[in-house]
Amino acid sequence: MASPEREQELRAILRDAAQEYEPDRTRISNRVAAGRTAARPKPKGWILRPMAAAAAVAVITVLSVVAVRSSNDQVEPPPLAGPVNATAGPSKSRAGSATGQHPERPATTPTATPPSTSTSTSTATSPASTTNQPVADFLTCKGAVDKNSVATWSQQNVTITTTEPVESLTVTIKVAMTAQPAEAGKYTTVPNSDVTVTVERDSEWLTYTYALRKGVKLIPGDYIFAAQFTHRSGRAMSKDSYTITAHSGADDADMSGNFRG
Amino acid sequence: MSADADRELAFQAFFARYHADLARLAYLITGDTNAAEDIAADSLVEIWRHWARVEAADNPLAYARGVLANLARNWIRRQSKERHGLLNLKRFAEEFRGSDLPAVLDVRDALRRLPLRRRECLVLRYAFDVPEREVAAILGISVGTVKSQTSRGAEQLAALLGDATRVLVPALEG
Numbered sequence: 001m002a003s004p005e006r007e008q009e010l011r012a013i014l015r016d017a018a019q020e021y022e023p024d025r026t027r028i029s030n031r032v033a034a035g036r037t038a039a040r041p042k043p044k045g046w047i048l049r050p051m052a053a054a055a056a057v058a059v060i061t062v063l064s065v066v067a068v069r070s071s072n073d074q075v076e077p078p079p080l081a082g083p084v085n086a087t088a089g090p091s092k093s094r095a096g097s098a099t100g101q102h103p104e105r106p107a108t109t110p111t112a113t114p115p116s117t118s119t120s121t122s123t124a125t126s127p128a129s130t131t132n133q134p135v136a137d138f139l140t141c142k143g144a145v146d147k148n149s150v151a152t153w154s155q156q157n158v159t160i161t162t163t164e165p166v167e168s169l170t171v172t173i174k175v176a177m178t179a180q181p182a183e184a185g186k187y188t189t190v191p192n193s194d195v196t197v198t199v200e201r202d203s204e205w206l207t208y209t210y211a212l213r214k215g216v217k218l219i220p221g222d223y224i225f226a227a228q229f230t231h232r233s234g235r236a237m238s239k240d241s242y243t244i245t246a247h248s249g250a251d252d253a254d255m256s257g258n259f260r261g
Numbered sequence: 262m263s264a265d266a267d268r269e270l271a272f273q274a275f276f277a278r279y280h281a282d283l284a285r286l287a288y289l290i291t292g293d294t295n296a297a298e299d300i301a302a303d304s305l306v307e308i309w310r311h312w313a314r315v316e317a318a319d320n321p322l323a324y325a326r327g328v329l330a331n332l333a334r335n336w337i338r339r340q341s342k343e344r345h346g347l348l349n350l351k352r353f354a355e356e357f358r359g360s361d362l363p364a365v366l367d368v369r370d371a372l373r374r375l376p377l378r379r380r381e382c383l384v385l386r387y388a389f390d391v392p393e394r395e396v397a398a399i400l401g402i403s404v405g406t407v408k409s410q411t412s413r414g415a416e417q418l419a420a421l422l423g424d425a426t427r428v429l430v431p432a433l434e435g
Contacts, residue, residue: 010422018286024298029302152270
C-alpha cells in the first residue's frame with residue numbers, strides 16, 4: 001500500500017503526464033468529420049422505403065414546410081451563448097474539473113482579443129469585391145467551403161499559393177452573422193509558431209485573422225487557412241468573404257473574394 | 262430539422278469540451294499520441310452515432326470514457342499481436358533490455374508496464390480523479406476490483422518510478 005504522501009505524489013505525476021500532452025484538435029476534428037461522413041447511412045432514404053408513395057409525398061411536404069420554417073427562424077433573437085453551454089448541464093460533478101483541464105480552449109471572447117491592426121484595411125476591401133480567384137505576381141488564392149461542412153457546422157477555407165518568399169501576410173475570413181454562427185475552431189497549415197490567429201466577434205461579423213509573425217518569412221508553397229463554426233441549418237454562405245494582404249520584396253498583394261460551395 | 266440542428270450543436274459543444282480530456286485519457290492508456298488522437302476521434306464518432314444514448318446517460322462524459330476505454334483496449338490488443346511480427350523485433354529487444362535497466366523509466370514507460378486493467382483503473386482514479394463507482398461503470402467491473410487494481414497499480418508504479426529516481430548515477434547506456 002502506497003503511503004498517503006506517495007499517493008498524492010503519484011496523482012500529481014499522472015495528472016502532469018496527462019496535461020503535458022496537448023492533443024491536436026484539428027487532427028481529431030478532421031478524423032471525426034471523416035468518420036461521420038463514413039458512418040452516415042443513406043440519409044432519410046431508408047425511412048421512406050417502407051412507406052407507401054402517398055405517405056412519402058406527405059413526408060416531403062412536411063420536410064419542406066419545416067425547411068421554410070427553419071429559414072424564417074433566423075429572424076428570431078439569437079439564444080446564442082445558450083446552446084453551447086446548454087450541454088454543460090448533464091455531468092455535474094465531473095464537469096467542473098474537466099473544463100479546468102482545457103488550457104487550449106482558445107480565449108476567443110470578443111473582449112479578450114485586441115482589435116487587430118488589419119481590420120481597417122480588410123473592411124475597406126472585403127464586402128464589395130466578389131472575385132473568386134484573384135491573382136498577384138507572387139500569390140494566388142482561392143476561397144472554398146470545405147467538403148466536410150454539414151447543415152449546422154461549416155468550414156471556410158482560403159488556400160493561397162505563393163511563388164516568392166512572403167515577408168508579411170494577413171488573411172482575414174469574415175463570416176457574416178446570419179444563422180447564428182459561433183466559432184468552433186480555426187487552423188492553418190502555416191506552422192503554428194509562425195502565425196497569430198485571433199477570432200473577433202461583433203454584431204455583423206465573426207472575424208478570423210491569421211497574421212504572419214514579424215520577422216518570419218513564408219517559403220513558397222500552398223497554405224490553407226480555415227475557419228470553423230457552428231450555425232443554424234440552412235445558412236447561406238454568400239456574404240462570407242476573405243481578404244489577403246501580403247508583401248514580398250517590392251510587391252504587394254491585396255486580394256479578396258467569397259467562398260464557393 | 263431543428264432536432265438535427267440541436268443535436269449538432271450539442272455534439273459540437275461536447276466535442277469542444279471533452280475532446281482533449283478524452284485524447285489525454287487515451288494517451289495515458291496507450292502511451293502513443295497519434296493513437297490517442299485517433300482513438301479519441303473514433304470515440305467521438307461513436308458518440309455522435311449514438312447521441313440519443315449519450316443524452317439519456319446521467320453522465321455523458323463517463324459514457325464517452327467507456328467507449329474510449331474499449332477502443333483503446335482493442336488498439337492495444339492489435340499492437341501486441343503485431344509485436345510478434347518480425348518488424349517489431351527491435352522494439353522487443355529494446356523492451357527486453359529495458360527490463361534490465363529500469364533506471365530510465367519515465368511515467369509513460371512505467372505506465373506501459375502495468376497490466377492493462379491496473380493501468381486503466383489507476384489512470385482514471387489518479388490522473389482524472391474519477392470516483393471509484395464511476396470507474397467501475399466505465400470499465401464494466403466491480404467497485405472491489407477497481408479498488409484492488411488501483412492500489413496494486415499505484416504500488417507497482419511507485420516501485421517502477423521509485424527505482425528510477427533512486428538511482429543517482431544513470432546506468433550505463435548500451
